[in-house]
Structures are given as structure tokens and as C-alpha cells.
Amino acid sequence: MWILVFFSVVFAYFFYKSCIKPLSYWKNLGIPHEKAVPIFGNFFDSILGRKHTSDILSDIHKKHKNDRYVGLIQFNKPMLMLNDIELIKQITIKDFDHFVDRMEFEDPDPFMRKNLLAMKGNIWKEMRATLSPIFTSAKIKHMSQLMMECAKNLQQNIPVGSNIQEVLIKDVFSKYSNDIIASVAFGIQCNSSTDAGINEFYGNAKKFATFSASQNLKAIFLITFPYFAKVFNISMFDKGIVNYFRNIICDTMAYREKENIVRPDLINLLMEAKKGQLINDSTKDKDAGFAAVNESDILDSEKLGKKEWTNEEITAQSLLFFFAGFETISIVSSFIAYELAINPNIQDTLQSEIDSVLEKTNGDVKYDDIVKMKYLDQVLAETLRKWSAAFQTDRICTREYTIKSIQPGEKEVTLKPGDIILIPISAIHYDPEYFPEPERFDPERFGDENKQTIVSGSYFPFGTGPRNCIGSRFALLEVKILFFFLLSNLSVVPTSKTQIPYKVNPRFFNFSPTDMRLGFKQRNVTNL
Secondary structure (H helix, E strand, C coil), X not given: CHHHHHHHHHHHHHHHHHHHHHHHHHHHHCCCECCCECCCECCHHXXXXXXXXXXXXXXXXXXXXXXXXXXXXXXXXXXXXXXCXXXXXXXXXXXXXHCCECCXXXXXXXXXXXXXXXXXXXXXXXXXXXXXXXXXXXXXXXXHHHHHHHHHHHHHHCCCCCCCEEXXXXXXXXXXXXXXXXXXXXXXXXXXXXXXXXXXXXXXXXXXXXXXXXXXXXXXXXXXXXXXXXXXXXXXXXXXXXXXHHHHHHHHHHHHHHHCCCCCCHHHHHHHHHCCCCCCXXXXXXXXXXXXXXXXXXXXXXXXXXXXXXXXXXXXXXXXXXXXXXXXXXXXXXHHHHHHHHCHXXXXXXXXXXXXXXXXXXXXXXXXXXXXXXXXXXXXXXXXXXXXCCXXXXXXXXXXXXXXXXXXXXXXXXXXXXXXXXXXXXXHHCCCCCCCCCCCXXXXXXXXXXXXXXXXXXXXXXXXXXXXXXXXXXXXXXXXHHHHHHHHHEEEEECCCCCCCCCCCCCCCCXXXXXXXXXXXXXXXXXX
């Protein structure tokens, strides 16, 4: 009996400390906050599948529009959500040295502990500086031919006929993103769009990059109870699948070193980075696209020194690029296709620009021809505003920091190391103060005349500050090449089962259009 009482007391103590005490954190500090419930915090509706997390954050942003910051609880973690873009810029850029790290959760797998997202402090700075030269426009240009081959293969194998054939659009584009990753990152040739069945690489890729319901539950447990997750060795990912890709990467690097093989892909660049042989040829490339981000000067590798990276650390970065790229590209591409399908006038304008480029180049299209296309970039930029690649981001306070009060009745707040900052990207992208009629898809927002009026700091689909997305240029080029070749011969159209307007599934953490149905029809052109 006493054993039962003992464990009941221990459980009650941990439950109070982990799930009850955090609920009063912001109230005790006198900070504007939202009332939360135990375990789930302010995201109970999201867990129940009643409302998407991005909608919850947008509602809070609107409710506290006059508050520069508001206190939230995500599961059992107090977070300070920033509503004011000047404060966001101050914390993520000007005072970045106080907020170097991002939120993490315990995971026993080295992939989760040693990738760029999980790294902290100077180790992160050194790895970021090591990897940055991989994603310069000059390096990506060398990989563009491989991307074009994948896009042509997909376009030629999309089913079209006298009747419009309906498809689950994300499945179509996940095959493209899979082949890009296989070819450009792993050095493997596979054409997923023509395989009768699901090839092993694509099958494992989908399992690896697509969050299942069980993985969502694991994520909640890892965030809420990190100690127990560590004790019971609970990992987010299937070890067999992680080992499958880890073995491919390690075997490929070993074979290339032995045979002295050089190929214009990510594996080769990572091998050079590991040896410290990459040259940073970065320039402020105005043709990279409005949404592209630049590297911060604080990441100058000459200031950070050189560090020897292990094969495991380099492999972890390969897995991260694969995990991030597979889902992101297929999701963003799906939403571009959706917006073009329900806005045929915008699709016509984009196809006219594509036809013009094909005519000028006699069909021999190069990297420079695609990245200089203005309207294509506008369509992509507007899609990323409306359907952000990441609808939120975060920072961890690493040095005590005080946010001074500047408004009447506002109370200053002193953040301690470990405190979490939440930045609601999508909520700001939908704020009519910055983007009038935010529900309307309007690429002209990013035209030459209008983009100059966009408030600095109000648009950041790839994050903000030195910890922004390192692969933004790579991702933007993938999508541009895909739609250039896709729309040169095909048009995307809605079908009877296309949901208009589209509502994201609240049971998925990101904007995952798994049930989005669209169709394709042949254009009456002979460009290629």
C-alpha cells in the first residue's frame, strides 16, 4: 500500500510541476496572457483537431493587436509571443546574441541532436558558417540541371487526356521533391513518376518526412515530458528508416572518397565542407527572389575559425536537408497549383511569361533565364505569404534580456536563459495592416511598384535573422523550375472535388494539403 501512495505522491508532484504550475507563469509576471488548460496550454483545440495551430495564433494576434507581446503556454512551456514587427526585428537581428538558440526537445537519435536546427551557440555558428557556401546562388546554379531533368520527367508523366484526370496533388509533387533529393542530394537516379509501384527510396522518404498521428503524439510527449522521453529512449523517427538513409549517405561518401568521384550535388559539397575546402562565393543576388534570405555577417567563417566535423555530424545535416526539403517543396508546390487553378487569369499571365522565355531562348532554357522571371517570383512570393513554409518560429533566450516598456500601461519583462520566444509568421502575413485583403491571392503585391511599400520585417516566410532557413534559395529554385516546365505544356484546373476555399487539416501541424484534389489539361502549344 505504501508503494502505491509513494508513486501517487511522486506522480502528483511531477504533474503539478510540469502541467499546473506553468499555467500561472505570465499572470504572476503581470504580462498580458491567454488563459490555458493543463497539459495542452493554449492549444487544446489544435490537439482535438478543431482548429489549426496557425488559426489559434492568428486569433490571439488579432485579440492582442495593441500588445507588443502576449504570454502563452504551449503544452507545459511558457512562451512569449511577439506581435510587434519592430520588436521581432530587435530580438532576432539586432540583439541576436541574446537569442542564438532555437527550441529543442529531447531525442536519443543523433540525427535530432546533431543537426543544424538542434545545435546551439558557437557550435551552431560554426556549422552554419561551414554549410552556408553550399547554398550560394553560384553553387545552386551547378545543381540546376539536375533539377530540370526531374521537372521534365514529372511533366512528361502527368496523366492527361481528353478528360481531365483528378489527382491528389501533393502525391504528385512529393514524387518530384523525392527525385530532386535523390538526385541532387544523394546522387541517386530514380524517376518516381514512372515507377509502377512505390520504389524503396520513395516509400521510405514518405514515411520519414510525413508526420503520422503517432509521431504527433510522440512530439507532444517529448516536449512536455523530456526527462521521461530520455529515460524510455523515445525517438520521433523510425530507427530503421533513419538508418536506411544514414547508410546511403555514409556508403556514398565512402565510395566517392575511394574512387575520387566528383558530382555536382549536395553530397559532394558536404564532403568539401567537412574538409574545409568550400569557398564562400556569396553575393547579394537580386535575382534569387523576393522571399530569399541572405546570410548574416556574424557567420563569417574567418571570424569563427575552423572545426573538424565528424561523418555523423555531416550525415545529420544531409538527413535534415532531406527531411526539410521533401515536405516543404511538395506542400508549397501544392498550394501554388491550387491558387493557379482557382485563379486562371493569374495562371494565364504566368504562362505568357513562360512562353516568352521559351521563345527568346528557342527552348534552350538555362538557370539565369528562370531566376530572372519576375511574375513567376511574384506568384511564389505571394504563395509563401498566404501559405507560409513555416507558420511560426521560435528563439530561446541565452542571456538575460529585458524588453523595455514603451507603451502606456505596458509592463517590461525580463527574460531569463531558457525562456522561449514565439514568432507567429502566418498571423503577421495575414494582418491587414501589412497586407490588405490578406485572404486574396494577389501576386501584384510583389510587383516592382508595390513591393517597395511592403513594411520591412512584415514578410519572412523563411524566418528572420541569422537563424533563418539556410536552404531558401535552393527551395525557391526547385519550385520555379518545376512550374516553368509544368506550365509550359499543361494547365492546372480545379475539379468537382476541389475544396474552395481550401481549409487546412487541423490534425496536421503544418499546412499539409494531403486531401487536395486538382486536375491537369494539355495546353495547345508546342514549346518543348
